Amino acid sequence: MESKSATLSLSALGHEGRLAIFRLLVSAGPTGLAAGEIARRLGMVPNSLSANLNILSRANLTTSRREGRSIIYQADFSTMTALVGFLVGDCCGGAPEICSPLNQLLSQSQQCAPTPSRQKELC
Amino acid sequence: MESKSATLSLSALGHEGRLAIFRLLVSAGPTGLAAGEIARRLGMVPNSLSANLNILSRANLTTSRREGRSIIYQADFSTMTALVGFLVGDCCGGAPEICSPLNQLLSQSQQCAPTPSRQKELC
DNA sequence: TCCATAGTTCTAGGATAATAGAATTATGTG
DNA sequence: CACATAATTCTATTATCCTAGAACTATGGA
Numbered sequence: 001m002e003s004k005s006a007t008l009s010l011s012a013l014g015h016e017g018r019l020a021i022f023r024l025l026v027s028a029g030p031t032g033l034a035a036g037e038i039a040r041r042l043g044m045v046p047n048s049l050s051a052n053l054n055i056l057s058r059a060n061l062t063t064s065r066r067e068g069r070s071i072i073y074q075a076d077f078s079t080m081t082a083l084v085g086f087l088v089g090d091c092c093g094g095a096p097e098i099c100s101p102l103n104q105l106l107s108q109s110q111q112c113a114p115t116p117s118r119q120k121e122l123c
Numbered sequence: 124m125e126s127k128s129a130t131l132s133l134s135a136l137g138h139e140g141r142l143a144i145f146r147l148l149v150s151a152g153p154t155g156l157a158a159g160e161i162a163r164r165l166g167m168v169p170n171s172l173s174a175n176l177n178i179l180s181r182a183n184l185t186t187s188r189r190e191g192r193s194i195i196y197q198a199d200f201s202t203m204t205a206l207v208g209f210l211v212g213d214c215c216g217g218a219p220e221i222c223s224p225l226n227q228l229l230s231q232s233q234q235c236a237p238t239p240s241r242q243k244e245l246c
Numbered sequence: 247t248c249c250a251t252a253g254t255t256c257t258a259g260g261a262t263a264a265t266a267g268a269a270t271t272a273t274g275t276g
Numbered sequence: 277c278a279c280a281t282a283a284t285t286c287t288a289t290t291a292t293c294c295t296a297g298a299a300c301t302a303t304g305g306a
Contacts, residue, residue: 003139003142003143004139006142007136007137007138007139007142008137009137010133010134010136010137010142011133011134011137011138012137013130013133013137013210014130014131014132014133014134014135014136014137015130015134015263015264016126016127016130017264019126019129019130019133020126023210026210034282034283035282035283035284036281036282036283039283045265045266045267046282046283046284047265047266047267047268047283047284047285047286048264048265048266049283050283050284050285051264051265051284051285052264053283053284054284055263066272066273068273068274068282069272069273069274069281069282069283070273070281070282070283071282071283071284080210080211083210084207084210084211087136087146087149087203087206087207088203088207138293138294140294157252157253158252158253158254159251159252159253162253168295168296168297169252169253169254170253170254170255170256170295170296170297170298171294171295171296172253173253173254173255174254174255174294174295175294176253176254177254177255189302189303191252191303191304192251192252192253192302192303192304193251193252193253193303194252194253194254247306248305248306249304249305249306250303250304250305250306251302251303251304251305252301252302252303252304253300253301253302253303254299254300254301254302255298255299255300255301256297256298256299256300257296257297257298257299258295258296258297259294259295259296260293260294260295261292261293261294261295262291262292262293262294263290263291263292263293264289264290264291264292265288265289265290265291266287266288266289267286267287267288268285268286268287269284269285269286269287270283270284270285270286271282271283271284271285272281272282272283272284273280273281273282273283274279274280274281274282275278275279275280275281276277276278276279276280
């Protein structure tokens with residue numbers, strides 16, 4: 001990921017409503033959520049929601065598919081991962097000890113590694 | 124970290140110049156960099172840089188200290204870590220397998236864990 | 247004290263983003 | 277086809293952000 005698309009993603013997420021949408025979609029996982037369901041859960045009017053979904057989409061943070069009358073949105077995890085990588089990429093540049101909180105954070109998320117063998121591999 | 128401060132940090136970083144400043148400070152580590160040095164390296168005019176440093180500072184992404192005539196800025200790694208945690212926090216909500224790229228990313232950054240014993244502890 | 251250096255604050259303009267009402271498009275059902 | 281539902285697009289108003297020139301503050305040295 002390069003600076004321009006990172007900026008695009010970060011400014012898309014730098015908005016309380018869009019951050020709430022994105023986090024909701026992250027927790028919803030690959031199943032995704034219909035636009036109407038997002039609007040209902042977050043109490044947003046449809047046109048504002050649509051505009052914000054469009055901004056998230058242009059930042060490659062979400063994808064969507066139609067299912068009948070509904071349009072299902074889901075978080076794009078690859079962009080999220082790339083964005084985190086871009087932010088923490090040079091963290092260790094000068095001082096290794098700074099990384100340890102980040103490592104702890106990451107090791108916590110390893111509890112959801114797919115298989116024990118993979119978890120071993122990662123460590 | 125809560126939504127409001129995460130939004131503040133993300134919108135602060137959602138600006139090409141400020142993102143460049145922050146990443147420069149992240150790579151500079153705890154030593155930090157003088158404002159003038161940042162301006163010189165990134166080719167920014169002093170007043171714009173100062174305004175942007177102020178925005179990063181209000182978002183708790185940087186700290187500063189005076190040294191003689193210079194003011195030294197450094198990245199606030201605890202905010203950076205909290206922000207990443209806020210973003211990836213619910214990543215595993217519904218589908219563990221999604222986390223693996225994130226885990227890989229994090230395990231790469233473990234190469235800079237302070238000591239072998241600590242690395243063992245983290246895993 | 248006088249001057250140079252380092253940064254910040256003030257200011258005004260132009261540009262960009264946010265919001266919500268109204269109209270429009272797309273899909274499914276009777 | 278007519279109608280209801282689901283979302284989007286259009287539009288205009290308002291608010292916010294960005295930028296850089298100019299003035300100001302703080303520090304160190306002659």
